[in-house]
Amino acid sequence: xxxxxxxxxxxxxxxxxxxxxxxxxxxxxxxxxxxxxxxxxxxxxxxxxxxxxxxxxxxxxxxxxxxxxxxxxxxxxxxxxxxxxxxxxxxxxx
Numbered sequence: 001x002x003x004x005x006x007x008x009x010x011x012x013x014x015x016x017x018x019x020x021x022x023x024x025x026x027x028x029x030x031x032x033x034x035x036x037x038x039x040x041x042x043x044x045x046x047x048x049x050x051x052x053x054x055x056x057x058x059x060x061x062x063x064x065x066x067x068x069x070x071x072x073x074x075x076x077x078x079x080x081x082x083x084x085x086x087x088x089x090x091x092x093x094x
Contacts, residue, residue: 026032065072077083084090 024031028034066076
């Protein structure tokens with residue numbers, strides 16, 4: 001009788017410990033679920049960084065072209081600022 005009560009208490013404590021451990025393993029502050037969320041967040045941030053690096057490279061190329069090639073400057077001035085040379089007329093079709 002004494003032995004069976006001890007076994008029951010030990011097995012109950014073991015089950016409680018397993019439940020406690022399982023809860024914190026999956027749902028705790030540093031649990032599997034949180035690690036999975038942070039891993040996905042890190043992946044999204046890495047994709048954003050790669051995209052921004054690509055954009056920076058494109059802008060650096062445009063800046064280099066602007067400083068180096070006079071025709072590129074003229075193209076930007078004409079297209080984006082809609083400027084003309086003297087005695088030029090723009091005809092727009094409806």
